[in-house]
Amino acid sequence: MGDFAGYRCSLCGKQYAPDEVTYTCAVDGGNLDVILDFDAIRRQVQPGGIEGSDDLSIWRYLPLLPVADPGHMGTALRAVGWTPLLHPPRLARKAGVERLWLKDDGRNPTASFKDRASAVVVARAQQIGAETVVTASTGNAGAALAGMAAAAGQPAVILAPKTAPPAKVAQLLMFGARVFLVEGTYDQAFDLTLEAAREFGWYCRNTGYNPFTAEGKKSVAFEICEQFTRAQTGGADPKRRQWDAPEAIFVSVGDGNIISGLHKGLKDLLELGWIEHMPRLFGVQSTGSAAVYNAFVRGVEMIEPVSATTMADSISVDLPRDGVRAVRAARETHGAYLAVEDEAILAAMRDLAREAAVFAEPAGATAYAGLVQAQQQRLLSPEWRVLVLNTGNGLKDVRAAMQASGQAALITPTLEALRKAVASG
Numbered sequence: 001m002g003d004f005a006g007y008r009c010s011l012c013g014k015q016y017a018p019d020e021v022t023y024t025c026a027v028d029g030g031n032l033d034v035i036l037d038f039d040a041i042r043r044q045v046q047p048g049g050i051e052g053s054d055d056l057s058i059w060r061y062l063p064l065l066p067v068a069d070p071g072h073m074g075t076a077l078r079a080v081g082w083t084p085l086l087h088p089p090r091l092a093r094k095a096g097v098e099r100l101w102l103k104d105d106g107r108n109p110t111a112s113f114k115d116r117a118s119a120v121v122v123a124r125a126q127q128i129g130a131e132t133v134v135t136a137s138t139g140n141a142g143a144a145l146a147g148m149a150a151a152a153g154q155p156a157v158i159l160a161p162k163t164a165p166p167a168k169v170a171q172l173l174m175f176g177a178r179v180f181l182v183e184g185t186y187d188q189a190f191d192l193t194l195e196a197a198r199e200f201g202w203y204c205r206n207t208g209y210n211p212f213t214a215e216g217k218k219s220v221a222f223e224i225c226e227q228f229t230r231a232q233t234g235g236a237d238p239k240r241r242q243w244d245a246p247e248a249i250f251v252s253v254g255d256g257n258i259i260s261g262l263h264k265g266l267k268d269l270l271e272l273g274w275i276e277h278m279p280r281l282f283g284v285q286s287t288g289s290a291a292v293y294n295a296f297v298r299g300v301e302m303i304e305p306v307s308a309t310t311m312a313d314s315i316s317v318d319l320p321r322d323g324v325r326a327v328r329a330a331r332e333t334h335g336a337y338l339a340v341e342d343e344a345i346l347a348a349m350r351d352l353a354r355e356a357a358v359f360a361e362p363a364g365a366t367a368y369a370g371l372v373q374a375q376q377q378r379l380l381s382p383e384w385r386v387l388v389l390n391t392g393n394g395l396k397d398v399r400a401a402m403q404a405s406g407q408a409a410l411i412t413p414t415l416e417a418l419r420k421a422v423a424s425g
């Protein structure tokens with residue numbers, strides 16, 4: 001366990017002891033950043049020590065996480081993270097980016113990035129003796145919490161909009177969570193979950209509310225830097241004292257908790273002296289759900305809610321709950337925000353699948369759509385090493401995939417019919 005020293009409010013800076021608060025700042029409701037004791041961590045471990053670990057999951061970074069080892073060896077809880085870092089040449093050519101990496105977080109136990117957050121929240125729940133865990137979700141956060149809770153043998157309750165893609169709802173039910181589909185938006189489910197947690201004494205995982213979600217999500221920063229370094233130097237080095245990092249990272253943004261978690265992880269590494277530069281972070285939203293983008297473009301931190309309409313359901317959010325830190329993640333790293341049309345997201349899904357064999361759900365492909373737009377706008381320097389994060393698997397939303405792919409030809413089972421169909425292209 002990485003020496004957990006307390007929390008600091010991201011708005012007013014007030015500090016809290018580890019047991020003083022559970023969710024947000026008591027003064028202004030701001031998101032809390034977890035504070036770690038970096039000297040203690042440095043004494044415990046070095047990058048090379050982690051490279052020697054045979055734990056191929058987020059738990060190899062336990063010394064940098066504010067939770068105790070959750071146990072449950074041999075379960076899916078121990079299989080979160082350490083997702084593939086690809087370096088796909090055909091996609092790079094298509095994007096016109098010389099040095100392109102693609103991290104595929106669709107390859108997590110419940111097929112999305114959200115497993116990182118849910119695993120760490122379940123570990124925290126266990127540590128504080130919380131029994132039932134609850135979350136509002138557009139689908140993936142719920143599937144991840146339900147899955148991790150099933151691994152740990154913990155009861156879970158999920159509130160999701162009834163419009164969530166069927167595959168995600170199936171996951172919730174299959175993992176044995178109590179599922180309530182809300183006749184309303186994700187934002188309404190979010191507010192109801194806060195009330196429910198108070199009413200029933202449940203431990204609430206809500207994104208941009210529970211400070212441990214960002215701590216789980218930051219693990220992707222550690223993986224990016226470790227895998228990126230090892231890929232470029234030919235393998236693990238038990239004596240290594242520093243990792244390398246890409247110059248630019250593209251990530252899709254809904255509530256803004258992935259980008260702020262990624263930023264936190266990179267800040268931790270800088271603070272430890274384990275990396276030398278901060279990558280530029282590029283947040284990508286759909287034009288149909290662009291509240292964080294709007295704030296970034298206006299140069300403010302105040303997030304004005306929108307009425308979200310995008311088909312990328314995982315980033316369809318009226319009021320991003322981690323918006324302030326999400327704006328700062330791009331601003332403080334000299335990155336930017338981009339907003340892409342849903343049509344561009346569908347095109348990105350096709351490119352990822354056809355040029356790199358990565359089947360992404362719409363919200364996952366949004367990051368790549370942002371890279372394409374950034375290239376068109378000449379925002380990137382040609383020598384930058386660029387990393388795109390896919391956050392969700394395409395099997396999560398087959399209807400959207402069929403929208404991107406088009407339909408197959410239907411034929412009678414004869415060679416003649418096939419010949420005709422082949423000839424007609």
Ligand SMILES: *Cc1c(COP(=O)(O)O)cnc(C)c1O
Pocket residue numbers: 112113114140141207252253254255256257258259314315361363364391392393
């Ligand atoms: C949740 C999610 C996002 C966005 O994460 P936020 O923390 O809400 O910004 C992106 N892609 C997928 C697949 C997701 O499930």
Ligand SMILES: [Zn+2]
Pocket residue numbers: 009010011012013014025026027028029030
């Ligand atoms: Zn505060």
